[in-house]
Amino acid sequence: MTNAISIFDTTLRDGTQGEGISLSADDKLKIAQKLDALGVHYIEGGNPGSNGKDIEFFQRVKSLNLRAKITAFGSTRRKNAQAERDASLLRIVESGVPAATLVGKTWDFHVHTALQTTLEENLAMIYDSIAFLKSRGIEAIFDAEHFFDGFKHNPDYALAALRKAQEAGADWLVLCDTNGGTLPGEIYDIVTRVCGELKTPIGIHTHNDCELAVANSLAAVQAGARQVQGTINGYGERCGNANLCSIIPTLQLKMNYSCISAEQLQQLTSTARYVSEIANVAMPVGQPYVGNAAFAHKGGIHVSAILKDSKTYEHIKPELVGNKQRILVSELAGQSNIISKAQELGLDITANNDKTKEIIDRIKDLEHQGYQFEGADASLELLLREAFAEVPVIFELESLKLLVEKSKDHMMSEAIVKITVGGESVYTVAEGNGPVNALDHALRKALVQFYPKINDIHLTDYKVRVIDEKDATAAKVRVLIQSTDFQNTWSTVGVSSNVIEASWEALVDSFRYALIGMEPVEVSTPVREQLGLVNH
Known part of the structure; x- marks a missing residue:
């Protein structure tokens, strides 16, 4: 039995079904490159006919020449129809992908209730759809939807569905715990039986509704599954999918399975944080392996x-x-x-x-x-x-002013900042959608000519916590700011009874930290005149 595990990432498809997650085509392409560098074997990009973003993704991803197999997603043909004329299957073929995942029913309850067709017709739908993809030279991955629920209700039919996909030439049979309600012991026993009765390689796709998606995936691998499907950071519908950021290192470092190279494994934390940043979802600090508090x-x-x-x-x-x-x-x-x-x-x-x-x-x-x-x-x-130790003074505040103007349908904030940089006084004005945003823009504007690296830094999180609630609007507040340059992430704090002062303190610390050890560049004469630099 081989110890190599195929990693199938569905962040760009199943992950985007998570609440609050929406990725543009550009976002998907950026994440796909990061996933490819991590070493995953399959990257599921979405349904090539479901929306414009996915269509654009499949058109543009070809030019990236990724090593991972870009995979399209679809479902078995419609009931009482021909696979050769099914619009969804034809779009998969037209997308030019080397592999495709087809989801099909394996729970008789779903066949009768959701599809409203016969058990025999559902088996024909599975066979015809897989066979169609194989006839077009596409690697076919059959996602057996609700397999574990179906198996527990009617094992003979659930296995019959798998056998039909196998007869049609499926390259993988992926068992799905779609509702996320199965326990690890059940997963192990059922996968063990499936592996014993079918020849096609088995995969596992679990959801986290009982917070067991990772445990269930590991149990399936121990029982013989050789493909694991999941998402970065566990993104996905309802409670999420199996978290590859926990599965990959556990399989590799603790269970002696081979997923990606040791060098690629060292990119796991940066990949998790990059995807989190693009998805605009804050990572839990206590997330295992990759969280900021994990160690x-x-x-x-x-x-x-x-x-x-x-x-x-x-x-x-x-x-x-x-x-x-x-x-x-x-x-x-x-x-x-x-x-x-x-x-x-x-x-x-x-x-x-x-x-x-x-x-x-x-x-x-x-x-x-x-x-x-x-x-x-x-x-x-x-x-x-x-x-x-000696800490150089990078800049000092001389003064700042904030103007907030409210019109009928618009509120504008303007920050006027005067700081000293390298013995020179810099005066800048900037607008923002709020006072802190305006301060951020003004400070950047003042520093960027001396420290161009400022352009690579941006704020990823801004939190305000009231410390003394009994003081109501006069309460002291704590402001926490998280910043990143995509290589590193750092957090700073400010405290004051004035939220602007607390924010300014945390903002200043963020820039000071980023610029430690950096020497200012020489500012050209035209820029000096534009900034109105004055020697002290």
Whole structure:
């Protein structure tokens, strides 16, 4: 029995059925390139006839020359019709894909209720559709919809549907837990029987309605399945699909199966975060393997132990999946946390250093005021660098003004920012759809001529938390900002009873962190005149 597992990614099709997820054709093409670099074997792009975006995707993806097999999705022919004249099947052929997934009914209840046809006609629909694709030289993957529910209700018919697809020449028989209600033990037993009765390779497609999609996929592999279908970050309808970001490393690092290369596995975290960014869906910080907190340590005992050996509190090396260890520092932090965090930054300190005790007291005082550094690594790093090393002053605020104007059907914000950069005063004005957005634009405008890298940085999340609810609109607030340059992601924090001041503080930290160690470029004379630069 081979230990190679075929990874079938359906983020671009099944993943987009998740609530709040909508991808343009450009989005799909970008994600497809990222998935291809990760090393997945199949990329399901969608239904080539269902909408304009999918049609455009299949037209344009050919020019990318991806190594993965681009796969179209469709269903078996309509009842009482001919496969050769079925519009959906013809569109798959016209799309020019090397492989296609056809979904068909295997639960007799669905045949009678959803299709409203006979069991015999459904079997003919499966056979004719698969045979049609094979006659056109297309790899045929049969997705046995509701297979596990169907098997538990009428195993003979569910298996008969698989046999029909096999007789027609299907290359894969994929068993679907469409409603997501099957348990791992049931999955294992049923897949074991299927593998014992059919010769065609078996795949697994699970949904997460009982939060068992990953466990069910692993159980199916242990029972003999050799293709796993899923999505990046588990995106999908209702509660989502099986999360490939958990399945791939578990199969590869813990179960001795081969999915992708070790080098490709190191791209898993960046791929998960990239897809999250394109889909505009915030990743859960505690997502296994790839989440920002997956290898984060806060308790002093834990941190003290991992300083001696990371295996004490980490089940794998985070670098294997492209993630990294993080030491959280808060009012609960002991000296071990501070020492470890400082060492991570290359700062030479010891437990007996007076500055260590001083910075712990400083952090505890700030957290008492409402700061929260465990969710703002970048602000914490700036704090530590300022305590233990020289931190260059990249820019200083001279003044800022905000104007908010409301008309009948439009509200506009304008920020006027004056900062000092390298001894020179820069005055900029920018508009935004809100005051913080206007501040962001104005600060970028002032800095970009000195630090062109600013163009690669953008905000991915902005959160405001009220600290003292009893104070109502006068309450102190905490602002958390997450930023990225697509290579790294960092978070900063600001606290004030004025939400604009708190936002400005977090925004400034974000840019300061991104520009650490960078030297400003020489600004040309025309640009200097345009910016109105004045030497101090």
